[in-house]
């Protein structure tokens with residue numbers, strides 16, 4: 362099965378300085394793949410590079426099996442939707458116009474998130490954080506993307522809203538075959554919706570697991586990589602049993 366998006370040996374960063382090293386990662390059709398890691402691990406840099414916003418410094422990114430160096434707008438035309446870390450609602454525009462300018466039918470968005478119905482005439486800037494993210498995700502999924510990249514979709518949102526957003530991503534993967542790569546701080550929640558997991562630390566993939574295994578080992582993963590002690594300045598933790606050192610990194614089996 363061909364990956365909808367894949368990185369092989371990718372170094373990525375800003376200017377000539379890589380902050381992500383030897384990235385091997387793949388997302389298949391219909392899969393939700395979760396990228397976990399502490400602050401500064403390189404998750405956003407990874408998303409920017411897979412989306413075409415940042416050129417890779419080494420290695421190759423593939424979309425639907427073909428290597429690509431295309432910028433984001435061309436990858437978007439080839440079926441990629443990218444939800445960035447910053448909330449991307451147009452604040453002065455109504456929710457309805459936010460959808461329309463993304464080419465998305467408000468009826469689709471309301472079917473996905475019924476609570477948006479009452480907000481359609483409201484300006485984006487006046488929506489709650491949860492409503493803004495539902496609108497953002499509806500706009501991204503309403504294009505029926507083959508690839509969804511979502512960076513911290515649920516940052517700062519109430520637990521119930523986090524579940525709604527993750528469930529919508531799961532549904533798009535299961536029902537429409539979207540391949541989704543999501544960066545999530547709510548690891549425990551995200552693992553309930555994901556098929557596979559990559560753990561990134563200090564710019565490298567250190568674990569590649571299926572979600573069931575990651576759920577079983579979440580305590581260990583949190584202690585080794587996700588707690589405050591695993592930040593970029595911390596000493597490298599000892600590899601957890603089964604951890605995949607990046608140079609021999611094995612992309613988890615689809």
Ligand SMILES: Nc1ncnc2c1ncn2[C@@H]1O[C@H](COP(=O)(O)OP(=O)(O)OP(=O)(O)O)[C@@H](O)[C@H]1O
Nearest residue numbers: 375380398399400401402403404405406407446593
């Ligand atoms: N625009 C930039 N220019 C130079 N270095 C950057 C830039 N953005 C991020 N970095 C550095 O790249 C490294 C990885 O950052 P990145 O934002 O990818 O991490 P992250 O895993 O997304 O963290 P967070 O959980 O805080 O969002 C960090 O050391 C960061 O300081």
Ligand SMILES: [Mg+2]
Nearest residue numbers: 404405406446
């Ligand atoms: Mg980030």
